[in-house]
Amino acid sequence: MGTVDKSFESGLHSEQLRGRTQQTFFSATEEENFTYPYNAFEVDRAKKSEFDAKDMESTEINLKIRSLMEEGCGHIVVKNPRAKHSVGVGILNRLTLDFEGSLGYFGCGLIDGPNIHISGRVGWSFGENMMAGTVVIDKNAGSTFGAAIRGGDLVCKGDVGSRTGIDMKGGNIIVGGRTGTLTGFMMQRGRMIILGDAGDNLGDSMYDGTIYIGGKIASLGVDAVPGEMTDLEADWIERKLSLYRMKAPNGVKNLQKIVAGKQLWNYDNLEPSEKKIIL
């Protein structure tokens, strides 16, 4: 079986999104599903640079990262970020970026392509609207982790807060610990692997996508229903976790799979007059 066929078979492209607002963004037959902007910097991953952000404002840190990329640095180490907000945002480039310490709110949002590692904790709305790349966080994360992400792997090895992956539109969120209430709220696509417990209203009003939970689920949200795990999915999860040196405590096959019941937001079944009432 070819790679593309296998990815379809394992359920990676099986979402049948319906409704007025749904579009297909991802095509498995394309060689690359994202492109770097025409003005991305040419960087060399072997060229490494580091700086101390202790006394720098968020804007200064972001400008410094940008200027180093402009100089061709493909590996940047930021020391002492001290939980400052909006750091590492809008990087539309190939880059290895290491933060030695913690980030505050809205860190690493809107990124497209970098591989980021954070040795500390991150605050609310981390990785919002991430488009591609990988982010690995060693400690905990706040609420609305990975809100509306479209692609890439967003990995937190500790616990995350509430509303994880709210409005998620693609990509993968992987959490080593527990997650709070309303995880996957209005999720549209993508996959979420939570190895610990999940709070109340898991997957509430989800349109599509898949959530895998390793621990206890406090309660399922509206229209979130259990699904059946296939062998191919299990293989995919195993491979994904091994990439980040993570393991499901009770084995991948014992993860609980949650999907959308698709009984809630099916506007296409409505008559025009009924749509008018809703709108």
Place this chain on the structure above:
Amino acid sequence: MCGIAGIIRRGNPGNIGEEMTSMLRSLKHRGPDSTGFAVYGVPGKDQYVMRFKVAEQEDISKGFDIHQQIKDRRAIVDSRLKELGVEILTEEEATEYAFRYTLRYHGDMHRMADYIEDIEGAEIMSLGQGLELIKDLGDADVVSNQYKLGNFNGSHAIGHTRMATESDVDIRSAHPYWAYPFNDVSVVHNGQLTNYWKWRRKMEHRGHRFMSHCDSELIAVYLADKMENDIELEEAMHDSLNELDGVFTYVVATSDRLGMAKDLMAAKPMVLYESDDFVALASEEVAIRSIFPHEIDTFDPYEGEVRVWEL
């Protein structure tokens, strides 16, 4: 939005005035309208600290008579204290309109507080053996300098930076709130209560007084009402999660405890750092980092979580 913060030094009092100022300075962007501190000093033996004001800051720019009115109102406060047999040990003028008295009194504190607040423009901000409550318009540095908090030694403190949303920008609506008439109980809050009027009417029927239209004041009064009915602080906080509706995270302090509660939707942030001798909590980690520059482990409490730490 608002920013809230709390610190407790377990068995190791220190300069909590400077520490809380530093935390609130980091939270200025969450609320530039006013700043408030509830700091808990070393209680004096058999004496109380009363912080009160007799006018609002904006009153000072409203005419020529206010300066004389302030003097007159303060004179009435002094005479009423004397009438009740209260011994005034020290008097400090923090601003033209806000004062700090240390008192000795063995009578009914509730009655005394009512009698003082009956004076036009007078409001007791705090009354207790350890608690001192300071709030005014401006950022953390302005208020801390104005009220000389830079060298305040104590065991614990809570603080607030306010972005006014549902009530006016004035001292009356600034946090923290004193859980009148309970000595040494104070509250700061970030959020909105949607059943404010329902609970306010209920509390007023039970004889509680409200000094503002700020929904945060309800939390202080609500907890005071519970404690008046012999319900433990932690239990009262758990009750609040089911009875108060809205999105909120609040911090409460008593003479020997510090607690936090987060609503069931977990819509308002809180970050915690906990060690054997120190607990720090704030709306944003950057506030905690302002007093702990080295690497520490922090975490978010979850929805419906109540935590209480003792000194």
